[in-house]
Amino acid sequence: MKKSVLLLGALPAAAAIYFFLPRTEAASRYLITGSSTVAPILQQVAAVLEERDPGLRIEVETGGSGRGIKDAQGKLSDAGMSSRELSADEARGIHPVPIAHDGIALIVHASNPVTELTTEQVTGIYLGTITDWSDLGGAPGKITVINKAEGRSTLEGFLAHFKLKASDVEADVIVGDNAQGVRLVAGDQRAIGYVSIGEAQRSAETGTPIKLVRYGGVQPSIATVADGSYPIRRTLFLLFPAEPDAIGQRILDLLAADEGRGILEGLNFVPLGTRKAAAPQ
């Protein structure tokens, strides 16, 4: 009995040990960390580049814009992703390269008759002073307010624009990623949340029952972010610890090319035309 077990264990053990030898040489393993809003872009870019170059391995990990900045500064990653501007302190020693524009849209269930909100209304909803959809011209029902978990840039962007403090917000549910927010709103006819426009439009187009709310008199979309009319917008950055190396440059080149624009637009972000790294600060 013991001998057969040993033999049985030997084969997978050998396989496991083999598996331990890192097969990808350090030079072709590229790590990008940071904002979960930007991550889908880099994941698609990675897939394209890996297909062209089988020895290449690009790993995209989330962790928030904060992590993207920190890791790039500390050279813990090869590149970082950020969905917000960097402060002077944060930008020290790294090269931020803008790669796209995005916006934050408020979303409600597709069946919700309310299609437009003003700043006062949004503030009221999130401070808990407006609690029923009938106060906003909708069907009566208690509003399910969805907020984002602390540490996320989307939360910070939202709070900054509406001049709210995190501790003043009265939420019914707190979610983590954009996708969670979309899912919750799609599942609750009385819910309201805010997510990246890219994520929202993508979901709405594939049939998820949500719709983006008009704000500031403008309907959130790629077009209105591109022409600057939609008020809550932000720039997405790739952060390089130094001048982008060979792989980094390949990423930037791809993003600037038609294929890159295709990826960005496919994800409902607004492409830029820049190609060169920004000047060091």
Added chain:
Amino acid sequence: MRLASQLASGILIAFVALLTLDLFVRGAPEWSAGYLFAPVREGGTDGGIGPIVFSTLFVTFLATAIALPFALGAAILSNEILMHSPRLAGAILRSFETLASAPSVALGLVGWTLFGRIFGLGFSLLSGGLTLAIMLVPILAVAFHAGLAAVPRALRAQSQALGVSRWTTLVRLVIPAAWPALFAGLVLALGRATAETAVLMLTSGISTRMPQDAFDPGATLAVHVYQLARNVPGGEPRAYAAACALLVINVAVHLSLARLRKEPA
């Protein structure tokens, strides 16, 4: 009282039946031929769960392989070496029971900070295996200890009376005699390992790509179910499909354990 207790059992059976039926009704249609081996597509909303199955097997195997020597050593320590110090042995066992009751997400956090950040492994199968091993050690140790303790002392005494060294007694007599119980403990730990989610989500990550080596991240089946249920838009039916696979594995583990228990010692 008979009525009340029958009601309670009835409610329990009804719930579990509803749960398993719901699982299969929603999940089975999503299964395709080769679901278990096909690559993951569209973040999990299409394709199969091949890489996920692989990651699960690898992490489980790795964790068990790491945990086994420590658990066995602990059982030998508490049962053979400390035979005459029951207080010390008891303290060791209590330490294991404490660790076993620790919330797995706390272990996950430790794994993330220690192996992921400080050791620099990031999200990786290796980090997951190491952290899961920490979780398995107490479970295995307690089971192994019970297994060794169940072997009658007389066996050891007789063997030594014949001049056989204690070590040889242990390796060639006691452990083989305790083998069924040891094996049962192993199966139990494997069941826990496959069901574990929190620990692995924080250490081996959520990546659905086929890991190329132990330093790559890889979602295990339970983690994948969670991701599909929470973070992937339109992922619910797929979450159910993966959950079906998970349930089948768990039932298989549970059944084999039950069969082992029925075998004569």
Added chain:
Amino acid sequence: MREFAPGWAAAALLGVAAALLAPGLLLFLLFEGFAFLTGPSAATLLAREWHPIEGVFGLLPLVAGTLATSLLALLLAFPISLGTALHARFFAGKRVRDLLEAVLGVLGGMPSVVLGLFGTFWILPHLGPSLGSGVVVLALMITPTLALLSLGALRQVPEELLIDGARLGLRREQVILRLALVRARPGILAAAALALSRALGEALAVEMVCGNVPNLPTGLTVPVRTLTTTLVQEFEYARETHAQGLHLVALTVVLLATLACGLGQKLARRGGTA
């Protein structure tokens, strides 16, 4: 025959290392959180709100959420679990008994995410993301532990005791109530304590249905958050002070679970010598 010293040494070394894992875990969490305790935000631990981005790290709503969900879940699970255990031990035929044990085994082996999935579809639409939903899902989770351990405790009641009771003329129900349950009480309480420690440690299933808002649990329909769901939601995005604070959150829940587990062990020991 000569003793194989290296063998014993290796076993001892491995064993000691294994035994040091539990204290090691506690020390690690304390060490990581230490900087927080000596830092400026330490005083906020006692605050009534949890807002890391504003530097407020009040543990109170998290601890309250954890205790509320776990204790209420235990309360909910108790009648079903004990009822099932009683049924299996005293009233059911062999076939039903095997069925019950199988059912409990299947439920017990189910990963928590599957139960969370079940809760998302069947409980969330009715109770909303709230304390109530979290309690129901958690109760489902701990029922197998509670039921199987209670069953074990009931099985340990010696048969003679019950036969004597019947001989004295007591009805079946009285035999059970006055003799078996009393005798098994320490074991059942121990089972409850262990089930509690499992409930305290649960993270993902609860996270899927409880709302995750760090409120004080003032009602069953209020969305809440526990120590464990906080870890799940924030671990990846937390930096420096926030991350250190999370280690203290983890330490708190580990201590709570250890307390419950220790209580269970103490009760079990007392039952054994009864």
